[in-house]
Amino acid sequence: MNQEIEQMLLENGASMVGFAKIGELYSNVDLNGPRSGDSVTEPINIPNYPLGISIILAHPKDVIKNISISPTMDYYDAYHRLNNKLDDLAIQCAEYIKEQGYNAYPQTVLATKEYGIFRTVMPHKTVAVHAGLGWIGKSALFITEKYGSAVRLTSVLTGAPLEYNKQIMQSKCGSCMLCTNACPGKAISGQIWNPELNRDEYFDAMACRKKAREIAAKTIDKQITLCGKCIEVCPYTRRYTLDI
Numbered sequence: 001m002n003q004e005i006e007q008m009l010l011e012n013g014a015s016m017v018g019f020a021k022i023g024e025l026y027s028n029v030d031l032n033g034p035r036s037g038d039s040v041t042e043p044i045n046i047p048n049y050p051l052g053i054s055i056i057l058a059h060p061k062d063v064i065k066n067i068s069i070s071p072t073m074d075y076y077d078a079y080h081r082l083n084n085k086l087d088d089l090a091i092q093c094a095e096y097i098k099e100q101g102y103n104a105y106p107q108t109v110l111a112t113k114e115y116g117i118f119r120t121v122m123p124h125k126t127v128a129v130h131a132g133l134g135w136i137g138k139s140a141l142f143i144t145e146k147y148g149s150a151v152r153l154t155s156v157l158t159g160a161p162l163e164y165n166k167q168i169m170q171s172k173c174g175s176c177m178l179c180t181n182a183c184p185g186k187a188i189s190g191q192i193w194n195p196e197l198n199r200d201e202y203f204d205a206m207a208c209r210k211k212a213r214e215i216a217a218k219t220i221d222k223q224i225t226l227c228g229k230c231i232e233v234c235p236y237t238r239r240y241t242l243d244i
Helices: 002-011 061-065 073-099 124-130 178-182 205-219 229-233 235-241
Strands: 016-021 051-058 104-106 151-158
Antiparallel strands (some): 104 151
């Protein structure tokens, strides 16, 4: 079934697809607490399926090239267009799996709930790492060899009997400090990621949000957390956008 799912997703526009064993990864957290920015929320319930399918779409090269100074309307439009496309792919994937007689849960934008400070129970990035598609950068972005961090992600959780990929559990950022030095919000500590490291130890999500929203409001007149500087300066991204 792996081959059929991957072929279907790639033929319908996905840039990368991977399969992950995730059954032991579900966070032991208080899911009844408030969402970030909210005072009260409903409990978060998602099925603890043992496998995840990571689906990745790459940003257009020209869009990323043009955000070296600040986010653009093209970047804003691409951000939403890719998110909508990812939702479509996740739903299509889940429907196919259900047609084969197995359970599946597409983690669409509306289905993915936050708790704490911008956290989710089964992050798309976690599924992608365990699917062997890339690693987490110092910027807390997901980075791939082929597209750098110029990607958007989604995932499907399932109980289908799929084979899973070998995970990547080591960063390939090395001593690079480009994103750390370029971050206008000073949100990136420069500490290299490893699977045991809490995100708050190397990345300040609130500082990123505050500065990114300030920049987006000023440059594109949008109330959204959109900056992209760490994406654009990443050497892996530039290798993709500049065809190096």
